[in-house]
Amino acid sequence: MKITVNKLQKLTKVCPVAQNTTRNWGASEPLAGRISQRQGSRSSETGQYPARVTLSAEAATDPNSKTVMLAGRGASTGRGTSTAPFMPGASTGFGAGLGLVSGLVSLPFHHESRPITVFLTWSGSSHFQSLYCRVLCRNFLLTAMNEDQRSLFLSSSSHFPPPQGVKLSYGTSGFRADASILQSTVYRVGILAALRALKTQSVIGLMITASHNKVSDNGVKVADPSGGMLSQDWEPFADTLANAHDPQHLVELIAEFVQNENITLDGTKPVEILLARDTRPSGEFLLEAAKQGIGSIIGAVALDMGILTTPQLHWMVRARNGGVKASETDYFKQLSSSFRCLVDLSPSGTYANNVDDKLVVDGANGVGGEKLEILKTMLNGLAIEVRNSGKEGGVLNEGVGADYVQKEKVVPFSFGSQDVGIRCSSLDGDADRLVYFIVPSTSSNKIELVDGDKILSLFAIFITEQLSILNKEIDVKAKNDYQCQLGIVQTAYANGASTDYLKQLGLEVTFTPTGVKYLHEKAAEYDIGIYFEANGHGTILFSEQFLCWLKARTTELSDVAKGSEQHKAALRLLAVSELINQAVGDALSGVLLVEAILKHMGWSIERWNEIYEDLPSRQLKVKVVDRSAVVTANAETVAVTPPGIQEAINSETAKHPRGRCFIRPSGTEDVIRVYAEASSQDAADNLAQSVAKLVDQFLGFGSS
Numbered sequence: 195m196k197i198t199v200n201k202l203q204k205l206t207k208v209c210p211v212a213q214n215t216t217r218n219w220g221a222s223e224p225l226a227g228r229i230s231q232r233q234g235s236r237s238s239e240t241g242q243y244p245a246r247v248t249l250s251a252e253a254a255t256d257p258n259s260k261t262v263m264l265a266g267r268g269a270s271t272g273r274g275t276s277t278a279p280f281m282p283g284a285s286t287g288f289g290a291g292l293g294l295v296s297g298l299v300s301l302p303f304h305h306e307s308r309p310i311t312v313f314l315t316w317s318g319s320s321h322f323q324s325l326y327c328r329v330l331c332r333n334f335l336l337t338a339m340n341e342d343q344r345s346l347f348l349s350s351s352s353h354f355p356p357p358q359g360v361k362l363s364y365g366t367s368g369f370r371a372d373a374s375i376l377q378s379t380v381y382r383v384g385i386l387a388a389l390r391a392l393k394t395q396s397v398i399g400l401m402i403t404a405s406h407n408k409v410s411d412n413g414v415k416v417a418d419p420s421g422g423m424l425s426q427d428w429e430p431f432a433d434t435l436a437n438a439h440d441p442q443h444l445v446e447l448i449a450e451f452v453q454n455e456n457i458t459l460d461g462t463k464p465v466e467i468l469l470a471r472d473t474r475p476s477g478e479f480l481l482e483a484a485k486q487g488i489g490s491i492i493g494a495v496a497l498d499m500g501i502l503t504t505p506q507l508h509w510m511v512r513a514r515n516g517g518v519k520a521s522e523t524d525y526f527k528q529l530s531s532s533f534r535c536l537v538d539l540s541p542s543g544t545y546a547n548n549v550d551d552k553l554v555v556d557g558a559n560g561v562g563g564e565k566l567e568i569l570k571t572m573l574n575g576l577a578i579e580v581r582n583s584g585k586e587g588g589v590l591n592e593g594v595g596a597d598y599v600q601k602e603k604v605v606p607f608s609f610g611s612q613d614v615g616i617r618c619s620s621l622d623g624d625a626d627r628l629v630y631f632i633v634p635s636t637s638s639n640k641i642e643l644v645d646g647d648k649i650l651s652l653f654a655i656f657i658t659e660q661l662s663i664l665n666k667e668i669d670v671k672a673k674n675d676y677q678c679q680l681g682i683v684q685t686a687y688a689n690g691a692s693t694d695y696l697k698q699l700g701l702e703v704t705f706t707p708t709g710v711k712y713l714h715e716k717a718a719e720y721d722i723g724i725y726f727e728a729n730g731h732g733t734i735l736f737s738e739q740f741l742c743w744l745k746a747r748t749t750e751l752s753d754v755a756k757g758s759e760q761h762k763a764a765l766r767l768l769a770v771s772e773l774i775n776q777a778v779g780d781a782l783s784g785v786l787l788v789e790a791i792l793k794h795m796g797w798s799i800e801r802w803n804e805i806y807e808d809l810p811s812r813q814l815k816v817k818v819v820d821r822s823a824v825v826t827a828n829a830e831t832v833a834v835t836p837p838g839i840q841e842a843i844n845s846e847t848a849k850h851p852r853g854r855c856f857i858r859p860s861g862t863e864d865v866i867r868v869y870a871e872a873s874s875q876d877a878a879d880n881l882a883q884s885v886a887k888l889v890d891q892f893l894g895f896g897s898s
Contacts, residue, residue, distance in 0.1 A: 343459050343492050344445060350490040351441040354381040354483060364432035365861065366423065366709050368415025370404050373476035376412055377483045382435045383414045384467075384487020385448065388494035390428065391465035392457050394419050399511035400488075401504050402471040402480050403624040406558075406597035409590040412476045414484065417468075421512025421777025423711050461493035468510055470502035472561040472624050473584060477501075503561050503625035505780030512777040529783055530572040532773035536790035537575050539766050553789060554579045554618045556606045558595030559588040562625030562781055569782060576789055581608045596622040596629045596730050596781070604639045611636035617799045619788075621781040627730035628781035630788070632799055644803050647684075647692035649788060650726035651805060653734060654682055654701060656791045657722060657770070663763035664747075676743045681720035683713050686831045687728055690854050690871055695806040705829035708858065710779070731779040736771045744768060766794075809852060811871035812882040816889040818866050821859035823893045830858045839892045846884045850877040855885050866893075 357375040369379050383400060391398040399417030407413070416424040416432075424432070431451055438444040452459055467488050471477035481498070488496040499507060499522070506525055513520035555578060557563015563583030570578040582594045586608075591598065594606040599620045605613070606620060613633040618641075620629050630644035661678055682696050682703045696703050706712035710731055717723025717733075721740035726732025744767055751761040773790070775783045792802065818824075825835045833840045833856070847853040850872040857866050866889045870882035 340460070344449075346490050346492065347445045347448065348441050350486050351381070351444050353486070354378040356437065356439065362433070362436045363862075364415075364424070364429045364436070366711055367405060368401075368413050368424075369432075369436060370407060370411060370413035372410060373404075373412035373474070373480065376414070376476075376480055379436045380414045380480045381483040381487040382438070382444070383416065383432065384484040384496070385490060386428070386432055386435055386487075387416050387467045387484075388465065388488045388491035389448070389452065389455075389457055390416060390418070390424070391467055391494060392459070392463070392491070393455055395463065395465065397466050397468060397511055397514040399468045399470070399507045400484055401502075401507045401624075402469075402474075402477050402484065403504050404472075404474070405504070405624045405626065406591055406595055406622040408592070409474055410476075412474055412480055414480070417508045417511045417777070419511065419515045421508040421515075422714055423778070426711065459492060464493045464495060466495050466497055466514075468497050468499050468507060468514070470499045470504075470507040472503070473501060473564065474590065501561060501564075503565055503780070503782065505626050505775050505778050505782065506565070508777035509775050509780070526569055526572055528772055529569065529786060532769045533573065533786040533790055534575075535769040536766060536773065536787075537793060539762050539769070540790075540794045541796075551575065552577045552579065552616060553785075554581060554609070554613060554616055555785065556581055556594055556596075556599070556609065556618070556620035557583040558598075558606075558621050558623050558625075559584045559586075559590045559592070560595070560621070560623040560625065562621035562623075565625065566621070566782060566785075573786075575793075576786075582606065591623045594620070596620045596627040599631055599641070600629050600643060600645060600729055603641055603643050605631075605633055605641055609633065610639070617792075619785055621785075622730070625781040626779045628779075628784045628788075629730040630799060630802075632803065642803060644799065646726040646728045646730040646732055647689050647808075648803065648805070649730065649784065650682065650684070650724055650732060651692055651695060652788060652791055652802060653724050653726075654680075654696060654699065655805075656794065657724065657734070657767070658699060658701065660763040660766050660770075661722075663759050664767070666760065674743065674746075676740070676747075678721045678740055680722045681717065681724070683717045683723060683725035685709075685713065685727060686829055686856050686858075687869060689728065689808045689811065690852070691806045691809045705831065707826075707830050714778075726779075730781070730784075733776060733779045733784075734770065734774045735776050741768075741771060744771075809854075809871045809873065810875035810878040811869065812875075812878045813870075814868040814882045814886045815860065815865040816868065816886050816894055818864055818889065818894045820893065821864045821866060824857060824859045824866055824889075826856075826858050831856045833857055836892050839888060842888050842892075843885055846881060846888065850881050853877065853881055855881050857885065857889060 354377055356378040360371070360375055362369050362371060362379055369376070369383065371379070380402065387398045387400045396419035398419065399421075400414065401417065402412060402414050404411040404413040416428075418424055431447075434447055435444070438447050451457075469481060469484055469488075471481050485496045485498070488494045499510065502510075502522065506522060509525055510520040510522075513524070518524075553576065555563070555566060557566060557580050559582045561584075563580050564585075566578065566580050567583055570576075570580070582588050584590070588594060588607060592607075594608075599606055609618060610633070614636055616633070618631050618633065620631065621627065627646075628649065629646065630649070632642040632644065634640070634642055657680060661680065680701065682701050684693060684703060684705055685708045686705060687708065688705075693703055704716060706716045710727070713725040713727070713732070714735070717725040717735045718737075720735070721737045723735040724732070725735075744764060748761070748764040748768060751758065751764055755761055770787065773783055773787050774780070792799070795802075823836055824833055824839075826832060827834050833843065839857075843855055843857065847855045847870075852873040853871070855868070855870040857868050859866055868882050868886050868889065870878050870885060872878040872881055
């Protein structure tokens with residue numbers, strides 16, 4: 195049947211445009227109209243954000259010559275109208291006997307939250323199966339922000355042009371790059387942090403740091419309401435925002451995002467963003483860029499907390515959102531008081547008192563050393579000597595710091611033969627990583643590393659012991675029994691000897707893909723979750739449900755069995771929950787917990803290091819054409835593709851006693867990373883080399 199369409203239809207929609215409306219024109223008429231919101235492009239002719247009106251006609255039997263005309267007229271109440279002709283596009287096949295004609299017309303609407311009316315007139319002659327009319331509105335500013343907010347964005351963002359030819363990506367560590375190109379990015383992360391605060395109606399944190407990177411670098415990352423890292427759902431928006439090419443594009447992206455997230459930009463619900471930076475010289479001017487970004491959101495308030503460690507800022511965000519006082523002084527008071535509580539609960543006896551109380555800490559010439567100097571004045575029973583605090587004129591992370599010590603396995607600057615037999619530890623640049631080490635000889639700069647795996651093991655031993663005491667059958671039974679689920683979380687990079695040791699203790703060990711965000715998320719599933727990476731980043735998480743029970747049980751024991759071993763165990767667990775930073779890994783809280791546990795156990799660092807012997811390992815990387823060709827499963831321990839490669843890896847691994855090997859694609863470059871371990875260093879080296887050759891053969895450049 196031949197249908198000739200010649201209709202005038204009025205489609206009216208009241209803001210917000212984001213709500214889709216479907217309009218049917220009666221059962222007797224084979225037509226349907228629909229208004230929806232999609233992304234369009236800016237009209238350079240009008241200088242505004244036009245609605246995009248499209249007409250699409252699908253032909254069921256005769257996709258040949260069609261004549262489709264459209265005239266459009268858009269109006270903002272009280273602001274006049276404008277019209278533009280519809281320009282048909284080419285026919286596009288949708289299958290046998292189907293075709294599509296579509297086109298576009300720009301209707302420049304005014305930027306205000308008023309009812310919008312669109313009048314469409316069209317005519318056509320063909321065998322139509324259906325006819326669709328869509329209004330694709332790019333003018334999100336109509337519903338997402340008023341003119342004042344838009345002008346504020348355009349004005350402030352023009353002062354922070356993005357670097358040319360640079361594409362940045364938000365990862366686990368946020369954005370990092372040479373500080374000289376980061377102003378625009380930090381400004382935009384300020385906007386993101388403010389939007390996150392509005393979305394969650396919570397305090398959000400923004401930290402300017404590049405952690406263990408060289409001093410000329412810097413970075414920026416966001417702390418979520420829990421004190422943890424920015425939600426992964428927002429990372430793509432962070433990337434898009436950072437790489438927007440001009441102010442106009444930036445405003446469009448923001449408007450679209452707030453529309454989709456239902457964020458209100460009217461300033462009626464003020465929010466706070468806590469800002470901090472480390473000691474890098476570039477931090478000051480980057481902090482100002484962050485303030486400008488936050489200030490461009492009406493109702494967002496930036497609170498400058500000064501120079502802090504990264505974990506301090508995360509702790510403050512978590513505390514603020516939990517209704518707890520959250521100044522730096524409050525942080526130091528909580529750490530010192532909970533440490534004192536743990537030390538006071540240490541078993542009496544000469545074996546505990548024989549432990550050397552002196553600890554020498556490498557501060558990486560960063561903010562951690564500076565803060566530890568303050569914290570140590572509040573501690574009794576622990577003598578701390580801080581070296582490389584930054585006051586001596588050393589360079590941040592240059593020959594110092596946890597990253598350097600862990601990777602190079604040599605003493606940091608200012609350490610040497612005078613430290614034989616002394617307990618030593620090292621923080622990283624922003625104090626979120628911690629490792630210990632032993633100087634075994636006066637004739638070499640080599641060290642015995644006590645890494646994150648052994649810190650995790652020490653914590654697990656102590657927590658397990660306290661839970662065991664708490665669960666002992668005595669006369670005073672708990673009113674409400676609680677079976678605490680303790681979980682250990684590692685990545686495939688954890689030394690196999692540590693995993694074997696933890697399993698021998700009867701503990702549940704689970705694995706996640708590489709990255710703190712995955713470890714933290716998994717650990718949060720337990721009543722007590724402990725996670726660490728070998729690099730020294732990790733923490734302990736306590737569930738609210740378990741802490742609620744533990745507090746009630748402690749009160750119960752205090753009333754009927756005060757001073758009992760059960761009571762002390764409960765108090766110790768509560769003290770650990772206060773001492774450890776449950777937001778992120780924290781070298782300052784971590785070092786105090788290690789020291790308290792060593793005193794409790796009566797262990798020297800040598801005794802601690804002897805709990806197991808690390809298996810020798812080797813890491814390599816192989817340059818490949820396309821790293822995405824490798825797909826992994828089972829927390830990156832199994833290569834699913836390319837077909838056959840895992841079987842080949844298994845064959846090579848089986849040749850070496852206690853062999854273990856896996857491959858995974860790099861997150862930043864076209865290389866495949868190879869990790870191998872075995873009973874000897876030669877075996878680990880050989881296994882890594884043989885698997886690297888396999889990778890090259892399967893998907894490399896054929897150089898092997």
